[in-house]
Amino acid sequence: xxxxxxNAVAAPSAEALNATLTTFFDPxxxxxxxxxxxxxxxxxxxxxxxFNTVLQGYPLTADVTKVATVDDDTVTATTTIAGPHGGAPTxxxxxxxxxxxxxxxxxxxxxxxxxxxxxVK
Numbered sequence: 762x763x764x765x766x767x768n769a770v771a772a773p774s775a776e777a778l779n780a781t782l783t784t785f786f787d788p789x790x791x792x793x794x795x796x797x798x799x800x801x802x803x804x805x806x807x808x809x810x811x812f813n814t815v816l817q818g819y820p821l822t823a824d825v826t827k828v829a830t831v832d833d834d835t836v837t838a839t840t841t842i843a844g845p846h847g848g849a850p851t852x853x854x855x856x857x858x859x860x861x862x863x864x865x866x867x868x869x870x871x872x873x874x875x876x877x878x879x880x881v882k
Contacts, residue, residue: 770834773862775825778838778855782823785864785872788816800856800866804881808873815876819844826850836862842875 784790785798792809796802802809827839834857841848853872854865864872870880 770857770860770862772828772830772836773855775828775838778828778836778840778853778862779823779825781855781862781864782825782840782853786816786821786823788813788820797861797863799864799869800858802863802869805869805873808878808880811878812873812876815878819876821875822848823853825853833857835865842872 781798785795790813792806792813795809795813796806799805799809821842821844824841824843825838826841829837829839831837831854836855838853838855839850840853841850851871854868855862856865857863866880870882873880
């Protein structure tokens with residue numbers, strides 16, 4: 762039986778994750794403010810700035826419908842990401858980092874790839 766930390770963070774609600782993605786997809790939010798929303802965000806700052814430019818011409822929305830716990834510090838959110846040409850459900854992974862739930866590095870790269878941008882590995 763695995764020991765659990767007394768400081769374990771509760772799994773996030775769909776509403777909380779939706780709020781994170783809404784901010785992430787808002788082109789008016791500066792990239793400097795988005796780095797805290799993604800795992801290892803500081804290394805993605807320049808790409809997040811480019812992503813904001815993409816979002817100005819191709820706005821995206823997110824609707825989290827289900828959150829499933831993977832382990833103590835990872836959840837998967839079933840999310841419909843929609844743009845001007847429709848949407849499709851996709852699973853977005855969030856990791857708990859320093860008490861906050863952030864978009865995982867892999868999920869960030871997948872989303873940036875939707876905008877034809879390459880994340881920094």
